[in-house]
Amino acid sequence: MIHLAPVAAELTADESAELFLDLVFRHHGLPESIVSDRDPRFTSAFWTRLFERLGIHLLMPTAAHPESAGQTERVNRVLEDVLRRYATSFASWSPFLPMAEFALSP
Template sequence: MSLDFVFDLPAEDKGNTGILVFVCSLSKMYHLAPVRDKITGKQAAQLFLDSVFRYHGLPETIVSDRDPRFTGAFWDTLFQMLGTKLTVSTADHPQTDGQTERVNRVLEDMLRIVCAEAPRFWSDQLPMVKFALTMRRQADVDQPG
């Protein structure tokens, strides 16, 4: 499982300005959670449990960048309690988390369009954005090599 944030979206009616992106390394399934820019590690962990754990169970490894929300004491405690480990990409080698970075690039392109049309309601469009991401991924898989 890999996770990363996409921020700098326009503030919408619920106060969200970003998305926490989860990507399952095995299924390539995406999970998108709208977040505020002041999200804490504890809140991110709760989103992980609510948005990901119930579908995928406990991954052996979770990959993230070095965002302090992913490297703080709460995450260390959570991973220790759950018996998993956090692997962070090195500061000079963010492509360690390449899977999520690729998803984020496509997601950011889609969100620019959504935010241009509905800047105060973009989080309401996340189910459709997730569907479009999934269909795009499936089209990539189905292409003859």
């Protein structure tokens, strides 16, 4: 299952944590694993240690094999395609996220 939210281009670690609590934890509790790209917010010592303490396995591609980021990249590509079909401009895509989330969730 995926969760989508409109956010600023740059998020702090605190903002990322708030989104995690609001979009994931509130609905599902603690996940067993999270698939992510190598975003510094998830590779920082803080997030690494937090996930270890919570027993969450963070699945990230290795730097030597970036092609294993395929799952995240595929979702991003399909999301862009779906939003292009609904939104008339980049500035108007956020109202369509709930429909895109529904369409992309298994």
